[in-house]
Amino acid sequence: MTTSRRAFLAGTAGGAGVLAIGVGAQPAGAAALTADVVVVGAGLAGLTTARRLVAAGKSVIVLEARDRVGGRTLNHAIGGGKIAEAGGEFVGPTQDRILALASEVGVGTFDAYDTGKNVYVRGSTRLLYSDTGLLGSVLGTAPPDPALLLDIATLTLQIDAAAKKVDPAKPWLAPNAVVNDAMTLETWVRQHSVNASGILQLLAPFLEALLGAEPGDVSYLATLAYVAGAGNAQTPGTLERLFNVRGGAQQSRIVGGSQIIAQKVAQALGARVVLNAPVRRITQNATGVVVEADGTTVTAAQVVVAIPPALTSRIDFDPLLPAQRDLLSQRMPMGALMKVEAIYPTPFWRSAGLTGQFLTVGGPVGYAFDNSPPDGSPGVLAGFVGGTQNLTWGSKTPADRRAGVLAQFARIFKDNRFLSPTDYFDMDWTQEEWTRGAPTAVLGPGVLTKFGTWIRQPVGRLHWAGTETADFWSGYMDGAVRSGERAAAEVLAVL
Amino acid sequence: MTTSRRAFLAGTAGGAGVLAIGVGAQPAGAAALTADVVVVGAGLAGLTTARRLVAAGKSVIVLEARDRVGGRTLNHAIGGGKIAEAGGEFVGPTQDRILALASEVGVGTFDAYDTGKNVYVRGSTRLLYSDTGLLGSVLGTAPPDPALLLDIATLTLQIDAAAKKVDPAKPWLAPNAVVNDAMTLETWVRQHSVNASGILQLLAPFLEALLGAEPGDVSYLATLAYVAGAGNAQTPGTLERLFNVRGGAQQSRIVGGSQIIAQKVAQALGARVVLNAPVRRITQNATGVVVEADGTTVTAAQVVVAIPPALTSRIDFDPLLPAQRDLLSQRMPMGALMKVEAIYPTPFWRSAGLTGQFLTVGGPVGYAFDNSPPDGSPGVLAGFVGGTQNLTWGSKTPADRRAGVLAQFARIFKDNRFLSPTDYFDMDWTQEEWTRGAPTAVLGPGVLTKFGTWIRQPVGRLHWAGTETADFWSGYMDGAVRSGERAAAEVLAVL
Numbered sequence: 004m005t006t007s008r009r010a011f012l013a014g015t016a017g018g019a020g021v022l023a024i025g026v027g028a029q030p031a032g033a034a035a036l037t038a039d040v041v042v043v044g045a046g047l048a049g050l051t052t053a054r055r056l057v058a059a060g061k062s063v064i065v066l067e068a069r070d071r072v073g074g075r076t077l078n079h080a081i082g083g084g085k086i087a088e089a090g091g092e093f094v095g096p097t098q099d100r101i102l103a104l105a106s107e108v109g110v111g112t113f114d115a116y117d118t119g120k121n122v123y124v125r126g127s128t129r130l131l132y133s134d135t136g137l138l139g140s141v142l143g144t145a146p147p148d149p150a151l152l153l154d155i156a157t158l159t160l161q162i163d164a165a166a167k168k169v170d171p172a173k174p175w176l177a178p179n180a181v182v183n184d185a186m187t188l189e190t191w192v193r194q195h196s197v198n199a200s201g202i203l204q205l206l207a208p209f210l211e212a213l214l215g216a217e218p219g220d221v222s223y224l225a226t227l228a229y230v231a232g233a234g235n236a237q238t239p240g241t242l243e244r245l246f247n248v249r250g251g252a253q254q255s256r257i258v259g260g261s262q263i264i265a266q267k268v269a270q271a272l273g274a275r276v277v278l279n280a281p282v283r284r285i286t287q288n289a290t291g292v293v294v295e296a297d298g299t300t301v302t303a304a305q306v307v308v309a310i311p312p313a314l315t316s317r318i319d320f321d322p323l324l325p326a327q328r329d330l331l332s333q334r335m336p337m338g339a340l341m342k343v344e345a346i347y348p349t350p351f352w353r354s355a356g357l358t359g360q361f362l363t364v365g366g367p368v369g370y371a372f373d374n375s376p377p378d379g380s381p382g383v384l385a386g387f388v389g390g391t392q393n394l395t396w397g398s399k400t401p402a403d404r405r406a407g408v409l410a411q412f413a414r415i416f417k418d419n420r421f422l423s424p425t426d427y428f429d430m431d432w433t434q435e436e437w438t439r440g441a442p443t444a445v446l447g448p449g450v451l452t453k454f455g456t457w458i459r460q461p462v463g464r465l466h467w468a469g470t471e472t473a474d475f476w477s478g479y480m481d482g483a484v485r486s487g488e489r490a491a492a493e494v495l496a497v498l
Numbered sequence: 499m500t501t502s503r504r505a506f507l508a509g510t511a512g513g514a515g516v517l518a519i520g521v522g523a524q525p526a527g528a529a530a531l532t533a534d535v536v537v538v539g540a541g542l543a544g545l546t547t548a549r550r551l552v553a554a555g556k557s558v559i560v561l562e563a564r565d566r567v568g569g570r571t572l573n574h575a576i577g578g579g580k581i582a583e584a585g586g587e588f589v590g591p592t593q594d595r596i597l598a599l600a601s602e603v604g605v606g607t608f609d610a611y612d613t614g615k616n617v618y619v620r621g622s623t624r625l626l627y628s629d630t631g632l633l634g635s636v637l638g639t640a641p642p643d644p645a646l647l648l649d650i651a652t653l654t655l656q657i658d659a660a661a662k663k664v665d666p667a668k669p670w671l672a673p674n675a676v677v678n679d680a681m682t683l684e685t686w687v688r689q690h691s692v693n694a695s696g697i698l699q700l701l702a703p704f705l706e707a708l709l710g711a712e713p714g715d716v717s718y719l720a721t722l723a724y725v726a727g728a729g730n731a732q733t734p735g736t737l738e739r740l741f742n743v744r745g746g747a748q749q750s751r752i753v754g755g756s757q758i759i760a761q762k763v764a765q766a767l768g769a770r771v772v773l774n775a776p777v778r779r780i781t782q783n784a785t786g787v788v789v790e791a792d793g794t795t796v797t798a799a800q801v802v803v804a805i806p807p808a809l810t811s812r813i814d815f816d817p818l819l820p821a822q823r824d825l826l827s828q829r830m831p832m833g834a835l836m837k838v839e840a841i842y843p844t845p846f847w848r849s850a851g852l853t854g855q856f857l858t859v860g861g862p863v864g865y866a867f868d869n870s871p872p873d874g875s876p877g878v879l880a881g882f883v884g885g886t887q888n889l890t891w892g893s894k895t896p897a898d899r900r901a902g903v904l905a906q907f908a909r910i911f912k913d914n915r916f917l918s919p920t921d922y923f924d925m926d927w928t929q930e931e932w933t934r935g936a937p938t939a940v941l942g943p944g945v946l947t948k949f950g951t952w953i954r955q956p957v958g959r960l961h962w963a964g965t966e967t968a969d970f971w972s973g974y975m976d977g978a979v980r981s982g983e984r985a986a987a988e989v990l991a992v993l
Binding site for chain 2: 181184185186187189190216217218219220313316317323325326327329330333334336337339390391394397398431433434436439440447448449453454
């Protein structure tokens with residue numbers, strides 16, 4: 004194995020041109036392909052890159068490690084031809100690029116179910132509340148916890164104001180960037196809240212769902228950058244747009260399930276997408292790149308790597324990446340997130356006047372929501388188990404986890420019908436070899452200001468895509484599409 | 499390549515016993531070896547593990563990626579048969595295990611040069627001071643900066659008191675562990691100092707040298723754990739022992755250069771150490787492990803992985819590591835550290851009454867010291883360029899870096915003889931493929947309390963060594979040796 008690998012690379016070093024590289028020198032048994040551009044990863048970022056390049060008349064090969072496309076989007080069949088989303092699923096206002104792509108491939112959206120009351124539980128406080136009406140028009144999906152109301156309002160205003168001064172593409176240039184990047188969100192909350200312990204209790208399930216992390220894990224500057232990214236070039240990002248359903252990032256869903264977008268794009272790309280081809284090594288020299296995957300080797304002029312930064316560390320680069328780029332990818336760990344879903348004959352909570360949404364302290368699920376198909380049949384209640392909850396519940400047996408989740412559903416809603424679903428599944432993204440966590444990278448203190456400039460800086464013929472490299476909606480499907488569009492433009496400019 | 503790899507693994511899955519695994523199934527051209535234990539990494543941790551196992555009568559193979567042993571220790575020839583250490587070099591009180599190993603292999607120590615005055619520069623403050631005398635007996639190597647004296651004394655006392663309550667093997671169990679792990683050291687300093695901005699200025703070069711990081715990067719709990727580790731089972735760790743020369747971690751050096759210890763251990767292990775063998779894949783099943791390196795495949799009963807946690811992510815494990823162990827290694831990035839060294843005919847600063855040590859704000863070098871051989875010939879002045887300084891200076895041309903360092907030496911010491919060394923070299927550990935930074939992993943907020951329990955927890959037949967897994971003196975040569983001794987004992991208990 005090693006000998007043939009070395010002979011192969013020795014061969015590439017002397018290659019006279021792109022097409023000459025690798026010819027007759029690929030590892031035994033590996034298919035040798037050539038293209039203008041090779042894309043690593045067939046998630047929404049990589050597929051968008053490829054789609055754009057093909058539209059511009061370029062030849063492209065997409066190498067995907069999994070036996071499927073879609074990356075962090077995944078449709079899970081729940082019977083009767085219906086699906087529930089096991090990965091990223093929501094879209095909302097200002098997420099123009101995912102919405103445009105969905106439209107282009109003929110995929111529609113529908114409103115997430117949001118009629119009725121949400122449930123909120125923190126200690127002895129239990130509230131039923133709506134994001135409509137007078138209070139709802141101010142607080143949106145945030146709970147009107149009397150002990151936290153003032154803090155919620157003032158902290159949100161302060162964060163929105165600070166985020167307005169942050170360019171999500173270059174947060175390291177923001178005012179006070181170095182100081183804000185040297186503290187955690189938890190530290191900032193403790194300094195600015197009246198009821199800090201209550202606010203931190205509330206923030207825990209929110210951050211667990213949003214990032215698979217806790218308020219003490221993330222840099223305050225990175226938090227502001229995330230908020231600043233919850234918009235687009237015309238509309239500044241706000242914290243409310245991150246946490247709201249109505250008018251926010253959880254407003255709509257994809258008809259047919261979010262993975263269908265990737266599937267349709269891949270279908271159009273046809274044989275250009277090679278599955279079961281984890282990339283092991285990327286070699287570049289003055290004349291081109293050689294990307295070696297299990298079973299396939301591609302020679303091309305440019306390469307776009309569209310996978311989570313934490314996974315880029317696991318590819319051998321020859322020559323090595325600049326040290327600072329490698330230090331960056333060492334500092335972009337994935338969040339810890341699991342999705343749990345219970346299926347019932349009907350979404351019976353709707354007739355009880357409930358949206359199905361809850362936000363609770365104590366887990367396992369921090370945030371739950373109605374994830375039923377567009378026609379409301381069957382009923383699906385889904386929830387996020389993130390951060391410390393993921394660490395606790397991810398190591399339990401599937402049976403214990405199911406029991407714990409269903410018992411919580413019944414407890415929170417005070418309705419024992421939740422104990423008896425017709426089906427249940429969960430999807431722990433930390434167990435996925437080709438994602439290693441979800442929903443996105445968690446940026447601790449010091450990373451953005453010291454290493455941030457490397458996040459999308461090309462390295463010779465090597466370009467970066469993936470939602471973590473997006474300016475707006477990094478961490479979301481929309482960010483993935485934006486990053487792919489940017490990477491494609493970047494490559495077209497040099498091809 | 500892929501085909502043979504797959505066939506090989508398919509073969510292992512059905513193997514009837516350790517010796518049967520891999521026979522006749524190794525990749526073409528790869529040597530097939532068998533042993534009781536295979537050790538990954540020939541740094542001090544891996545070599546100590548192997549030495550202990552061999553002493554217990556076990557057969558061992560050590561696979562090393564580099565063409566040399568010693569890991570983060572490296573002797574650099576400076577002519578005339580003399581060397582200067584380009585990596586870890588100091589030993590001191592309570593570092594019993596590295597001292598015992600040195601003694602066992604017949605290697606001696608000598609006092610680091612510490613006669614005369616140190617130089618300290620912070621803004622317009624320039625001090626010459628000694629770690630002897632009345633003030634020196636209290637402050638040790640810490641500078642008696644009048645504007646910071648009170649803070650230095652009180653913060654040191656507070657940190658030492660807090661560290662006494664931290665078990666360096668289990669810092670997540672310490673009082674207030676979760677709160678202390680949710681803030682950076684910078685945050686804690688801002689909350690507890692009279693002159694916080696001055697203390698942070700002083701801490702920057704100290705942390706840059708100590709960890710290759712900044713006070714805003716590291717968790718306060720991780721800082722306490724590092725301090726708690728600066729001792730042994732009999733003697734609690736203290737901050738003073740971390741920063742002092744006399745009576746501290748910089749007290750002594752190794753005759754012949756620190757790498758000689760690893761070289762002597764490796765020499766005794768002989769052909770058991772295989773160089774140029776980066777490990778790509780580790781497979782384990784009920785009967786044994788198969789470790790595939792470039793050119794060599796080893797079948798064994800147990801495996802000890804003795805490399806930095808950040809590098810463990812880059813090995814393919816089959817079955818996958820538990821998700822939480824992978825999430826931990828995603829969260830243990832290496833520090834950014836470079837060593838720069840200028841060689842002069844003599845250590846001329848000594849006759850001027852200077853130790854050669856300086857601590858300065860502003861870089862490139864934060865902390866410098868006399869690194870001359872035991873006989874003081876030639877003179878070697880060495881310095882650390884870490885953290886943000888590393889990022890700035892690591893991307894300059896070698897000529898610019900040399901000029902910047904020498905100009906700083908001359909400026910700080912007010913002596914232009916520093917501008918004209920007979921030789922100069924620097925070693926940027928971030929550029930090293932098989933280390934990816936130095937001196938050790940940087941623990942940001944949230945890592946120890948959420949993922950810390952995984953740091954040395956075996957995974958089936960897989961055990962962990964490396965200085966990052968040590969209880970005492972993690973990050974130091976002594977920690978590496980301790981970790982190897984612990985891993986060897988762990989393996990012997992199950993062999």
